[in-house]
Amino acid sequence: MSxxxxxxxxxxxxxxxxxxxxxxxxxxxxxxxxxxPERALRFMQRAMAANPNHPAYACQTAxxxxxxxxxxxxxxxxxxxxxxLDSTNNESFFFRANNFxxxxxxxxxxxxxxxxxxxxxxxxYVEDAKAYLALLHEHEQAENETAASAEVQSDNALRLxxxxxxxxxxxxxxxxxxxxPQQSCHxxxxxxxxxxxxxxxxxxxxxxxxMPFSYGPQFHCLLARLLFEQNKVTRxxxxxxxxxxxxxxxxxxxxxxxxxLRFDLFELAFKVYMHVKISxxxxxxxxxxxxxxxxxxxxxxxxxxxxxxxxxxxxxxxxPPVVREMLTQVQKREFxxxxxxxxxxx
Numbered sequence: 644m645s646x647x648x649x650x651x652x653x654x655x656x657x658x659x660x661x662x663x664x665x666x667x668x669x670x671x672x673x674x675x676x677x678x679x680p681e682r683a684l685r686f687m688q689r690a691m692a693a694n695p696n697h698p699a700y701a702c703q704t705a706x707x708x709x710x711x712x713x714x715x716x717x718x719x720x721x722x723x724x725x726x727x728l729d730s731t732n733n734e735s736f737f738f739r740a741n742n743f744x745x746x747x748x749x750x751x752x753x754x755x756x757x758x759x760x761x762x763x764x765x766x767x768y769v770e771d772a773k774a775y776l777a778l779l780h781e782h783e784q785a786e787n788e789t790a791a792s793a794e795v796q797s798d799n800a801l802r803l804x805x806x807x808x809x810x811x812x813x814x815x816x817x818x819x820x821x822x823x824p825q826q827s828c829h830x831x832x833x834x835x836x837x838x839x840x841x842x843x844x845x846x847x848x849x850x851x852x853x854m855p856f857s858y859g860p861q862f863h864c865l866l867a868r869l870l871f872e873q874n875k876v877t878r879x880x881x882x883x884x885x886x887x888x889x890x891x892x893x894x895x896x897x898x899x900x901x902x903x904l905r906f907d908l909f910e911l912a913f914k915v916y917m918h919v920k921i922s923x924x925x926x927x928x929x930x931x932x933x934x935x936x937x938x939x940x941x942x943x944x945x946x947x948x949x950x951x952x953x954x955x956x957x958x959x960x961x962x963p964p965v966v967r968e969m970l971t972q973v974q975k976r977e978f979x980x981x982x983x984x985x986x987x988x989x
Contacts, residue, residue, distance in 0.1 A: 734767070850865050854866065
């Protein structure tokens with residue numbers, strides 16, 4: 644009898660333990676609580692593999708990637724979560740900022756913190772985000788004054804571009820290149836001036852030559868613009884290229900924002916302009932506020948935009964006709980159909 648019972652037990656079917664996405668997720672959290680982040684990450688990745696469209700699994704995986712020092716991968720996943728899985732997950736901005744701080748990429752961290760506060764002003768981490776921004780601002784103020792002075796000088800051509808004086812912008816960029824032939828931003832301003840004058844072949848030569856040597860977004864912006872002007876991509880395709888750019892330095896955000904505005908990417912451009920306004924306290928250019936007013940009107944309120952143009956009119960003794968035109972339009976609540984026509988502060 645005993646031997647028969649043993650044989651029956653050996654033949655009994657083995658019931659597998661159900662290990663679905665939730666099992667791996669719970670196991671990962673348990674290991675994290677026990678201070679085993681590497682093992683926790685492996686289980687969380689299995690949870691995400693079993694259910695790749697579950698925002699909680701993806702978010703916890705991103706947090707564990709950060710815990711294990713894989714900051715770039717964490718940020719890529721956080722970006723994917725916000726763009727593809729859950730557009731209400733504003734904490735993604737805060738977590739990305741923490742990763743950028745860990746990588747000493749403070750300008751990007753400030754941008755993400757600003758986006759977080761703007762999108763979720765009552766969020767769980769808002770007070771922490773404001774404290775981080777204050778620290779980053781102190782760090783920014785401590786930057787080398789010589790570098791700041793160089794930035795102002797290089798902006799001369801940019802200001803002329805913004806004001807629509809493209810020939811003068813070309814001349815200024817060429818003069819700056821004579822003084823500093825290795826500064827890539829001067830080539831970018833020169834290429835943009837040439838594009839505005841429809842000298843596309845000359846502009847393409849500059850962009851092609853300098854793009855491999857520039858880490859900023861300027862040449863990527865110019866390439867998208869150039870491809871559109873050459874009818875090689877549609878307006879929508881050029882906009883898609885621009886939306887994927889991620890600036891590394893403070894001074895690059897304004898350049899990127901201008902191009903976003905030109906291609907009607909109003910929501911993203913508004914966030915970028917607000918970041919520039921917050922992080923660069925010294926922004927006093929009336930042209931900047933003219934562009935900001937357009938974005939405020941499109942994204943927030945016509946009344947607020949009208950106040951900005953009225954402020955420009957009161958403070959700029961030589962304000963251009965476009966200010967009067969925009970005041971007339973905003974009072975009629977007629978947002979301009981052709982944004983490019985009213986962009987130049989001229």
